[in-house]
Amino acid sequence: MALKREFYLREPAVVARELLGKRLVRETSAGMCGGRIVEVEAYLSRRDPACHASRGMTRRNATMFGPAGRAYVYMIHSRWCLNAVTEPGGVPSAILIRAIEPLEGLDLMHQRRRTEMVRDLARGPARLCEALAIDRAYDGWDLTAGQELWIAEDPEANGKPLRIARSGRIGISSAQRRLLRFYLLDNRYVSGRVRRAAT
DNA sequence: CTACCGATTGACT
DNA sequence: GTCAATCGGTAGA
Numbered sequence: 001m002a003l004k005r006e007f008y009l010r011e012p013a014v015v016a017r018e019l020l021g022k023r024l025v026r027e028t029s030a031g032m033c034g035g036r037i038v039e040v041e042a043y044l045s046r047r048d049p050a051c052h053a054s055r056g057m058t059r060r061n062a063t064m065f066g067p068a069g070r071a072y073v074y075m076i077h078s079r080w081c082l083n084a085v086t087e088p089g090g091v092p093s094a095i096l097i098r099a100i101e102p103l104e105g106l107d108l109m110h111q112r113r114r115t116e117m118v119r120d121l122a123r124g125p126a127r128l129c130e131a132l133a134i135d136r137a138y139d140g141w142d143l144t145a146g147q148e149l150w151i152a153e154d155p156e157a158n159g160k161p162l163r164i165a166r167s168g169r170i171g172i173s174s175a176q177r178r179l180l181r182f183y184l185l186d187n188r189y190v191s192g193r194v195r196r197a198a199t
Numbered sequence: 200c201t202a203c204c205g206a207t208t209g210a211c212t
Numbered sequence: 213g214t215c216a217a218t219c220g221g222t223a224g225a
Contacts, residue, residue: 041206043206050206051206052206055222058221058222059221059222060220060221060222074206074220074221075219075220075221076205076206076207076220076221077205077207077208077217077218077219077220078207078208078217078218078219078220079207079208079218081206081207083206096206098206124207124208125206125207126207126208127207127208169206170206170207171205171206171207172206173205
């Protein structure tokens, strides 16, 4: 059961935090795959210089200006990255899904990534997209419809509290002071170098 | 049209 | 630890 639109219609930092532990699910004719979201980053509309939308709408970032709960997929360095759009239409904020812990369809993800290392399947935003076969075709995709690509509660969560840490965003030069990266503490599928957790 | 740059990754010292 | 491949998006002439 996919998360509903209301989930995404909130403060981006809150949505980011709550996306941790949720299931990212991908279904193709080849089968199902996906896993648990372990790392995300929030990008806050126009006031945030690191956000693609901070300089207004362009062809690339138009999806960010649309309804919440859709996928914003963009290319960087010849690789795709997946975001979930948050807040009401016209407030262009989004959450970058940076890493998942692979749980389902590992064989499919190995094929697509061409690696034997489970840890390298979806650790990093572009690796994740390669593992799940996400590209430009999914820019604007409705993540609340429960088809092909969606986000759902983790059936194995059982209400267990998550140990969450936050830090500055990775690969960003501006606005490093903002702690908008959220990740699960001590999870080996989180990307980036080991750094101090600012809680 | 050209020039520059990036929310990355993987190969290499 | 460092560094370059690689190419679409964007701004500017």
